[in-house]
Amino acid sequence: MTTTAAPPAISLGLPRSVPRWWSDLAGVAAGATLLAVTALWVGDGGVQQVTAGGADAVTAGGRLTGLWASDLMLLQVLLMARIPLVERAFGQDRLARWHRWAGFTSFWLMVAHIVLVTVGYAGTDDRNPFAELWNLTWTYPGMLLAVAGTAALIMVVVTSVRAARRRLRYESWHLLHLYAYLGAGLALPHQLWTGADFLTSAWATAYWWTFYGLAAGAVIAYRIVLPAWRNWRHRLVVSHVVPEGPGLTSVYLRGERLGRLPVRAGQFFQWRFLDGPGWSRAHPYSLSATPHGEMLRITVKDLGDGSARVARLTPGTRALIEGPYGKLTAETYAGGPVTLLGCGIGVTPLLSLLGELPYRPGGATLIYRARSEAEVAFRRELEWFARQRGVRVIFLLGPRAGDSWLPVREAGLDLAQIVPDVARSQVYLCGPDAWTTAARTACRDAGVPADRVHTELFSW
Known part of the structure; x- marks a missing residue:
């Protein structure tokens, strides 16, 4: 069953585009923090310790790696603090990759x-390194808390390895990942009580307190306060639920002042539905229709991770949101033809984009990849777009041909044969x-410049 399409309309509360130079500036600022802590280490005699050689040089290396580890840990927190400007500048999938890289690098530096510190101190004290580690743990202030924080971070790192993530449900992984905040918090007393590089100069003290304050403030402001305020202001509830196909359900939501919700077509929210036990576990669902200030729609596929509950939602059920997130939006559109490629449930944000992108009549092509005819949803809406805006809709059905993006029947085709003007297009993938x-x-092989290919990956 599919719903009748309504003419798309543009959200009233669209956020302003982030200037391109802002992302470059943010990258420079992140790199500058590592240079800053290195300069603080040099100012505190780090180079002299290294040139002295022996145990002092080893200890100096331990000090520097500890500073870099702490700095990257705080950058990692900022990357996923859901700061709206940062989210719109980079997109959450790119931030997630950087967050993962910063996390693993910080861990190994830690x-x-x-x-290095244990070996260096052991050399100075003429003591066995294992005995020195025991001595440091039990006699230095804050070290037991630091050990507990390290254990929390080890758990986060282990569950972030790709093989481990594949064995975990999204909800379980997300809950375990929150222990990273606990690890960062438990490390702070050790750094402030025994970390000479944090306390030996007013500059160092000001830098670290400021950085910790910014990270903690960003998490509180954008992961707690802002979502709470938006939920209080917009008061989303389920209007009605519509089955779209096998295991596929659309949820329509109404609320207050939705025209003031700063969301664009193609974005997603973290959703919690207050329908009983398990409501606290959030799920990321994209908008599947262009937001127009009166109602929102998401479409959910039953993937066995709690998403089946969506089909049983009843009208009036309260919904809590975090977001919006994602950079697969019309912000990146620079004119000309549009090609959208969606696979399975990935077609939903592209469907919402079709209503907001200002392409000319006949200037858009949607390629809809599905395993079978039964899995194709939204036919009537796609027919509306084809009829009213001249969208060319191409269905590619059947099992996937090996590592190709195409089904077996079309495995010999290239993208330029399917969409002749793709090299001039803005391409959106999901x-x-x-x-x-x-x-x-396939886009690269068809001659599409890299800056015209826009993606939103379904991964975590």
Whole structure:
């Protein structure tokens, strides 16, 4: 069953586009923090310790790796603090990749810090390194808390390895990942009580207190206060639920002042529905219709991770949101033809984009990849777009051909044969990781410049 399409309308509360130079400036600022802590280390005699050689040089290396680890840990917190300007500048999938890289790098620098400081102190005290580690843990202020924080971070790192993530449900992984905040918090007393590099100069003290304050403030402001305020202001509730196909359900939501909600087509929210036990576990669902100030729509596929509950929602059920997130929006549109490639449930944000992108009549092509005819949804809406705005809709059905983004029947085609003007198009991709990677390769092979390919990956 599908719903009758309504003419798309543009949201009233669209956020302003982020200037391109802002992302460059943010990258420079992040790099500058690492240079700043290195300069603080130099100012506190780090180079002299290294040139002295022996145990002092080892300890100096431990000090520096500890500073870098702490700095990257705080950058990691800021990357996923859901700061709206940062989210719109980079997009959450890119931020998630950087967050993961910063997390793993920070962890291994922390391990190097522990090993080098222990070996360095053991050399100075003429003591066995294991005995020295025991002595540091039990006699230095804040070290027991630091050990507990390290254990929390180890758990986060282990569950962030790709093989481990595949074995965990999204909800379980998300809950375990919150222990990173606990690890960062438990490390702070050790750094303030025994970390000479934090306390030896007014500059160092001001830098670290400021950085910790910014990270904590961003988390409180954008992960707690802002979502709470938006939920209080907009008061979203389920209007009605519509089955769209096998295991596919659309939820329509109404609320107050939705025209003031700063969301664009193509974005997603973290959703919680107050329908009973398990409501606290958030799920990321994209808007599947262009927001127009009166109602929102999401479409959810039953993937066995709690998403089946969506089909049982009743009118009036309260919904809590965090967001909006994502950069797969019309902000990136610079004119000309549009090509949208969606696979499975990945078609939903592209469907909402069709209503907001200001392409000319006949200037858009949607390629809808699905395993079978039964999995194709929104036919009547797609027919409306084809009839009213001249959208060319192409269905590519059937099992996937190996590592290709195409089904077996069309495996010999290239993208330029399917969409002749794709090289001049703004291309929007959404689907599972492996499929999206293959589709990006097809775009490159068809001559699409990299800055015209816009993606939203379904990964965590």
